[in-house]
Amino acid sequence: MTVMEQRGAYRPTPPPAWQPRTDPAPLLPDAAPYRVLGTGAAAQADPELLRRLYAELVRGRRYNAQATALTKQGRLAVYPSTTGQEACEVAAALVLQEQDWLFPSYRDTLAAVARGLDPVQALTLLRGDWHTGYDPREHRIAPLSTPLATQLPHAVGLAHAARLKGDDVVALAMVGDGGTSEGDFHEALNFAAVWQAPVVFLVQNNGFAISVPLAKQTAAPSLAHKAVGYGMPGRLVDGNDAVAVHEVLSDAVRHAREGGGPTLVEAITYRIEAHTNADDATRYRGETEVEAWRAHDPIALLEHELTERGLIDEAGIQAARDAAETMAAELRAHMNQDPVLDPMDLFADVYAEPTPQLREQREQLAAELAAEREGTHS
């Protein structure tokens, strides 16, 4: 027998401790994104849930519009809009119980607001008066994370810690399609699966990482397919179908709560606005594409279902819009006031106790401010 023949005949024998998963099929996502609206399944959906989702979507759309307008007025330094993605944002917030935790990315202010965070506090980072405008423990919302995917391992660690303590806590972590290329995405999913941590990963695939389309981001059949390699289920859902996203995320949260471990959910959606106000989306995509997605609008989809089934009338639609308008007016009123900032806060929370070096620098700033007040500073 030649060496080559020997090699061909060689089959590695796994050591006894190695238990390969023999059937990855249950982990694989379906070929098509899961949908409820526009299908027969929609008739099964709870009317109360539909109405609640609708009100939150309308409010979310208005919030996106108002925040974008505030950016144009210079009231916000930047606002990454989720117009068109409201179904994902709202569903992510609504599937969580009081004790659960949300780990948003920088684009997910709306999810934080839908969870009940004060709209003004949610925008502190983007206005620029401080990095995080709320107490994460009070709301169980982690700080909005600007570095991509770095909040995902935090969600895993928190969920793991909660489970060690015996607490009934699920963490839901949000990331974009671009974020799935980051190393922290991989490490977080791997840790979560190994530890069977009660975590749900929600990827909002909105088509672009700033300007780079998904085709240049991944060669995988879908982002949900990535789950299989970690040993967790992957689910694919229409991210503009609020009912479908809510159902898939609810299943994943329940699965995690019951000790079933993590799930990766990919919601396919679209970013109607540019990445931020600093971005020119016309450089990388055509208006035809955007128009096609406008026709698949999450609010229109749900409104159609509600109207068809007679679950909402003109007055009901108007009531949702009025509530959204009230929220926008309050947000405007608050954001049009200049925040009162104390420069001495710069030194307040670097360490539990300032170092001697920071105490010296604090005194220096205090002297500069005193001189400024007395008008003697040049």
Added chain:
Amino acid sequence: MTTVALKPATMAQALTRALRDAMAADPTVHVMGEDVGTLGGVFRVTDGLAKEFGEDRCTDTPLAEAGILGTAVGMAMYGLRPVVEMQFDAFAYPAFEQLISHVSRMRNRTRGAMPLPITIRVPYGGGIGGVEHHSDSSEAYYMATPGLHVVTPATVADAYGLLRAAIASDDPVVFLEPKRLYWSKDTWNPDEPTPVDPIGRAVVRRPGRSATLITYGPSLPVCLEAADAARAEGWDLEVVDLRSLVPFDDETVCASVRRTGRALVVHESGGYGGPGGEIAARVTERCFHHLEAPVLRVAGFDIPYPPPMLERHHLPGVDRILDAVGRLQWEAEN
């Protein structure tokens, strides 16, 4: 009256004892990292902890430094006190984004609402014959990141006391373990550990009048040896062990330099952009009129850490220190 028998102990044993005592005293202390469980760590610092406290409190993680530190962040957010091991200095680099973008600034960005009491143990430095990526001195990177404490013990007693202080700290502490001192022995009574000052205090290890050697971690024994050798030349060197690089103890260092009038900083890491530049500048700013000579530095060369067969030429040794002390004298006399 009974006298306590002081038994020789190694720095590694003192570190193990500190971890064990911290875990026994506080159920929220969790040790995690690659190989820390069953194996007890590649340096055996976590030996026996998994057996005593269970795998939930001394956890073998997947091999992923960003994941180790990133999940530790989440655990700290939920009220635990993770102590993570980075195994080797250069293996910590994948975790830098978590360290710099989250660990160091979580207290600040949440206005004090969410401090992260994480201890990051990093065995560092050379002199053990390690191959590439096993001997880096990365303290300058940590020092340059606001929000972190950076400490490094040089004695067996400090290894215990500083690690206990680090774990008790409500802020993240990068705990640099000079790996070439892991097996250095000292008489130490583990049942009556030397009380250690809060993090941030330097200590005079050897009083002297001619010049001050400012050093820390793996270079302390080298400086003490140099000070002994210098006696033959008629120089009486004072040796200051910084113990804490952040915060920096200006008071102890400057008091010493004002007494001696001459200062030399000694460390393994490269000189350019290294800790010595910062220390020399601080000393010069505060003690200029007391100085008889410029503050000098004896550091590693500004090269990637060399292969083990050449590392002795790179590491600051007694001769190089004595040469520099000679230059301090020359500067004073001319």
